[in-house]
Amino acid sequence: MNFASFEFLAFLAILTLVYFVVPKKVQWIVLLLGSVVFYAFAGPVSFVFLLFAIVISYVTVQILGKRHASLKKYLEDTKETLTKDERKAYRAKHKNGSLLVVCLGILLLTVSLIYVKYLSGFSFKNGISFGSTLLEVMGISYYTFISIGYMIDVYREKAAVERNFFRHALFVSFFPQLAMGPISRYADTGEQLKVSHSFDAKEAWCGLLRILWGFFKKLVVADAIAPAIGYIVSEKLGGIYFILLCLFYSVRIYGDFTGGIDIVIGSAQILGIKLPENFNRPFSSKSTAEYWNRWHMTMGNWFTNYIFYPLSLTKTMQKLSKWGRAKLGVGIGKRLPVYTATIITWLATGLWHGFAWNFVVWGLLNGLVILVSQELNPLYEKFRARFPKLWHSAPYQSFMAIRTFLLMSLIRVFDCYCDVPLTFNRFFSVFYTFNIADIWNGGIMNLNVTGTQYIVIAVGIVVMTVVSRLSIKKPLRETLWEKPMLGNALMALLCIAILVFGSYGLGFDASAFIYGGTFN
């Protein structure tokens, strides 16, 4: 079920009605059934994989819960009889057993994910090939990550064990977050999904406005610019068009992904569930590291918490640190484990997006840029200390934001071509076929986007920028809730804008979300 469809709006409306009408103690069952219905649209194969993730994560956390309880009891019972060292040794051995359990759970879910995303197109016909007919399993990346995160949190004793299988199933499969995230942790949604919720007019109004705002970003801006991107890529246009591609694709992915997440979070908000935010004005970032703290935040946190830190602290990395400091000096020794973990984490992030070289290069470039920025940091700090007024001036702050935006736009363009040599080829074409006059000589009008559409897109970008600026301290929708006349008028205007300017007409053939499709 596409979020940008009448089908979804009807589904959400019926679910909301039933959810607030039934007795409060069964609200969670309505959500679970709603998630089942939502998922049923994706077909039986998708359902089987989701069920597999639910069962594996459920069994794993139950075993871990029992092991934690038995360890606690043993340590209490032996307080007087065993020495501290004996108790520590027992705990370490017990922890290793639990580690094995959680690793097995992670392995099973990872194998399932790898099979669906990378190996299901494997074929022996006409020689060995990985084919292009991969299984389509909705949201497998997201619920797999949610499940793995939960198992690790239970292993770390940072999350409670949910004993009820169906409540556990709801936590893993809560429908709004299945298609494109956010990747929530048990601490974010676990308890919220257990308690009852009363209808709250403010939450419902703000949630609805957020959904409409998501539709606007997706249908009026992102989908409208998509044909130009498709044309530049398919015709392999270079020079100034490559720069246009970088900029257009940034606009598209911002509108598409943040718009989609607005629909997701807004839908949950109407039901009284607060999902974690996934974006925080990413294009205002002054550095790549800051950008990744503001863009797809739940994915970044997931990789930091469950890959980067555990990897940095493995015994191998600690040995590498000691060896490096002893043999290569403190500076290099300190960097070795962290830099190795950074590169591996970014490689994994790239592969999570897709099993292709363009994603590998995309991941490695991101990691490399972050490491280079980190190395340049002392230089920046010196500059900041030497010229504090200049540093804090609006032009210099804007320069840093624009620099980061352009750099990230350039790295992101690897998504478009799905062909690394071609991407580099088109990039270098900027230096030998750059002719800005191409644009004014009518070139920009030949990209399958009309002049009127360009104007609508430009206005959309201005509106998105203004809303973003007005939401720094508090989301604009909350400010508007306090001014009902203005708020309702703007909501009506937004509806009209979507219906009139929405690229393909709401609900007809609105293209699927990038993160809900390619990066499922």
Place this chain on the structure above:
Amino acid sequence: MEKLIEILENLHEGIDYETCETLIDDGILDSLDIVTLITDINDAFDVAIPPEEILPENFNSAKALFALIERLDNI
């Protein structure tokens, strides 16, 4: 505590670790230092600081860090 201060001083000299409570907030310790620090603490105190304990509140002062070590050591 002295052993911990020594480890911290080997990392960055000239900081008053007895009183400083903003080691993370002021950027005195960065991610490179944290991993080095944990490696040295694991060796010196025979405790394993797990990833989930990498929180600013545990690393902002020598006192907080020492409390973490004691907590992990006492069972």
